[in-house]
Amino acid sequence: MNDSLISRRRLLQSALTGLAAVPAAALVAREAAAAPVLISEDDPAAKALAYLHDVKKVDAAANPTYKKGQICANCIQYTAGAGGEGTCNMFPGKLVKAQGWCKVWVQKPGTTL
Secondary structure, eight states: OOTTSOOHHHHHHHHHHHHHHHHHHHHHHHHHHTSOEEOOTTSHHHHHTTOBSOGGGOOTTTOTTOOTTOOGGGBTTEEEOSTTEEEETTSTTEEEETTOBOTTOOBOTTOOO
């Protein structure tokens, strides 16, 4: 047999390896697509809960439940992430800023204002 020709065995091995890589690539792509993104203040859910990225922008007159020191980072709904952002139970699949605020804020046990 000529060495320059690809053997049937090598061809089948390469094809099976390639076929095995397709589901793995799809899984990686799905995980990347599922990564949460920062919620927009214009998002309907964010507007409904008066969410703001920066607690300094909260209008205390319009939000009578707001008290100084309340931020997402010390709310029971918040789970810290990287870079000053984290997840919130109120906004599934989205990130919120640690220094943000919304009107369903509830103090996390063990924190102080």
